[in-house]
Amino acid sequence: MRKQILSAALASAAAIGLAAGATTTATAASSHGRAHAARVCATTSSPTTAACSSMKLVNDQGVAVSPSGRTITPNAISGKSPADIQSAYKVAGLSSGGRTVAIVDAYGYPNAERDLGVYRSQWGLPACTVANGCLRIINQTGGTSLPRFDVGWAGEQALDLDAVSATCPDCKIVLVQASSASLTNLGTAVNTAAKQPGVVAISNSYGGGDLADSSYGSYYNHPGIAVTASTGDNGYQGGSYPASSHYVTAVGGTSLVKDGSARGWSESAWSGAGSGCTTLNAAPAGQTTAMTACSGRAIADVSAVADPNTGLATYAPTTKSSSSWAQYGGTSLSAPIVAAVYALSGNTAGYANTIPYANSAGLFDVTSGSNGTCASWCTAKSGWDGPTGLGTPNGTSAF
Numbered sequence: 001m002r003k004q005i006l007s008a009a010l011a012s013a014a015a016i017g018l019a020a021g022a023t024t025t026a027t028a029a030s031s032h033g034r035a036h037a038a039r040v041c042a043t044t045s046s047p048t049t050a051a052c053s054s055m056k057l058v059n060d061q062g063v064a065v066s067p068s069g070r071t072i073t074p075n076a077i078s079g080k081s082p083a084d085i086q087s088a089y090k091v092a093g094l095s096s097g098g099r100t101v102a103i104v105d106a107y108g109y110p111n112a113e114r115d116l117g118v119y120r121s122q123w124g125l126p127a128c129t130v131a132n133g134c135l136r137i138i139n140q141t142g143g144t145s146l147p148r149f150d151v152g153w154a155g156e157q158a159l160d161l162d163a164v165s166a167t168c169p170d171c172k173i174v175l176v177q178a179s180s181a182s183l184t185n186l187g188t189a190v191n192t193a194a195k196q197p198g199v200v201a202i203s204n205s206y207g208g209g210d211l212a213d214s215s216y217g218s219y220y221n222h223p224g225i226a227v228t229a230s231t232g233d234n235g236y237q238g239g240s241y242p243a244s245s246h247y248v249t250a251v252g253g254t255s256l257v258k259d260g261s262a263r264g265w266s267e268s269a270w271s272g273a274g275s276g277c278t279t280l281n282a283a284p285a286g287q288t289t290a291m292t293a294c295s296g297r298a299i300a301d302v303s304a305v306a307d308p309n310t311g312l313a314t315y316a317p318t319t320k321s322s323s324s325w326a327q328y329g330g331t332s333l334s335a336p337i338v339a340a341v342y343a344l345s346g347n348t349a350g351y352a353n354t355i356p357y358a359n360s361a362g363l364f365d366v367t368s369g370s371n372g373t374c375a376s377w378c379t380a381k382s383g384w385d386g387p388t389g390l391g392t393p394n395g396t397s398a399f
Contacts, residue, residue, distance in 0.1 A: 035059060035069045037272075037308035037329065039233070040159075041152035041181075047209020047241075050181045052105065052156040053230035054205060054332035055272075055308045056316075064326035067309045072325055079313030079327035080256070080305065082123045082166035085337065088256055088265040089304065089393040091167060091344055099343045100172040102193035102202040103160040103336065106181040107150035112137055115323045116161045119315040125169045133172070136196070140178045140189035147179045149320050158316035159328045160205055160336045166312065167340035174199060183208050183241065187219025194222040200348050201226040203339035204248070205332035210239030212280040213246050220247045226342035226352035226399075230331035231300045232274030236372035236386065239278030243299045246281045249342075249353040250299035251335040252388050253306020254366055267392055268380065269369030270307040274331060275299055275377045275386030286357025291384045293376035300389035302356050302363065302398075304334035338393065345396035355399055356390050362398030363391030 036059075041052035057078070059065045066078035086092035113130055120128055128134035139146055157175060164173055174196050178189040186206065193202045202225055213221075220227050220242050229243040231252045243250040253273035259266045277294035284301070292298035305311065311329030318324055342348055347355060356363065366388040370379040377386030384390050393399065 035065045035067050038062070040155040044181070047211060048183050050106070050183055050186055050206035050208045052153055052206045052332055053233050053330045054156040054159050054328060055233060055330040056155070057308050057327045064324065066327060072327070077313045077325050079311050081313060082125060082169065085166045085312070089167070089337070089341065090395040091341060091393065094344045094396065096168050096171045096343045097346070098170060098172055099200045099346065100174055100196065100198035101164050101168065101339050101343050102174040102176055102196060102199045103157065103164065104176045104178065104186060104189045104193055104202060104204050105153055105157045105160065105206070106178045106186060107153040108147040108177055109154035109157045109317065110149060110320065111317060111323060112157060112161065112175060115158055115315050115317065116165065119162045120165055122315070125165055128165065128173060135173050135175070137175045137177065138192070140176060140185055140192055142192050147177050151317055151319065153181070155316045156205055156332055159312065159314050159332055160203055162314045163312060163333050163336035164203065164340045167337050168344050171340055171343050172198060181206070183216055187216060190219050190227070194225055199225060200346070201228065201339040201342040203336040204229040204242055205335045206230065207232045207240035207243055209241060210244055210278050210280060211241035216241060217245055217247060220245045223350055224348060226339060226348040228335045228339040230335040233272040233330045234274055235272055236275050236374050236378045238276035239280065239299065240274055240276070243274065244278040244281055244297055246284060246297055247351065247353070249338060250301045250389070251331060251338045252300030252303035253331045253334045254303050254388055254392060255307035255369065256305035256310045263364070267364065267366050269366055269371055269385070269387035271369070271371050273300070273303065273306055273371050273387040275371055277377060284351060284357070285354040298377065298386065300386065301353055302338055302390055302392065303366065303388040304337040304392050306331045306334040341393045341396055342399050345399040347399060359398040360390045362394055364394045365391040
């Protein structure tokens with residue numbers, strides 16, 4: 001049955017021009033208002049309930065658009081492709097050897113396998129299905145009775161699945177769906193993810209308030225597995241959990257633009273990238289007070305593209321039954337990219353968040369841009385800074 005559903009989805013995509021010949025520049029007869037980034041998930045006032053860190057470009061009517069404000073039509077996809085991501089971060093041609101990245105999010109997404117199939121078919125990536133063993137979808141305790149649908153969190157899951165696929169096409173994926181967005185349920189899902197065979201990295205594209213590891217750290221304390229977490233999309237804000245945990249790799253965000261340099265790309269700190277300092281948790285090994293001006297744990301550690309205006313072309317749900325292309329960003333994009341780079345490296349012994357501090361020469365240092373006005377944690381500079389951490393992947397040598 002799953003094969004029939006996936007085949008139907010792929011056939012439908014091809015029929016409307018989403019096969020390999022589709023262009024990557026959005027066009028339309030008209031547009032309605034300027035493009036702006038809209039949050040995909042509802043925000044929350046509870047520090048122990050998470051909001052996802054995903055954003056997509058829309059116009060004033062909520063219709064998906066390109067950065068120029070042009071409506072995205074089926075024949076014209078806006079946003080970065082897998083080839084762009086692999087080129088920018090110098091991971092093209094690398095193999096994970098079939099290692100597994102786990103993605104933890106809240107709520108259900110009934111068409112996750114179907115939509116991932118459309119995405120991967122569009123870009124010529126190998127199929128990743130339940131039937132061929134590449135994809136597994138489980139609930140927070142490891143069962144197959146999945147949570148209720150939530151369109152915002154389902155969009156988050158689509159971005160995470162597509163970002164891992166774009167960065168590491170041969171990675172296997174386990175999608176773990178928590179029953180709700182409480183950090184207790186999400187943390188339970190992380191513990192379940194860590195127990196799945198072959199998992200070397202766990203991506204968490206969400207955050208709550210600044211919390212202590214003494215209360216929630218047991219969910220994220222998994223030596224030997226790279227646990228990544230988004231720093232958030234609110235600019236300088238102080239700590240955000242689980243990014244502020246001692247145990248995770250906190251992933252900030254950049255704007256990524258193609259240029260004529262030897263690298264072929266340039267990056268600056270994205271204005272929305274979360275950063276800050278918490279005194280509730282200890283800094284990871286290699287991160288010092290002299291480096292961060294923080295007596296505790298500072299975020300970010302590393303970063304990748306997150307600016308929705310330079311974001312990823314993503315095939316994501318618009319309703320429980322329908323999906324379409326849109327351009328997505330937020331640190332929900334950067335966290336799964338970095339998780340996939342860890343999987344490509346195969347080097348996740350001990351606490352993986354300490355590895356880049358010992359190998360920072362293997363990163364692209366981001367030295368321009370800011371995310372606010374503050375004394376120490378807002379402006380990109382040479383070496384460590386708040387919005388981008390130590391920098392962005394330059395292959396896998398820093399991971």
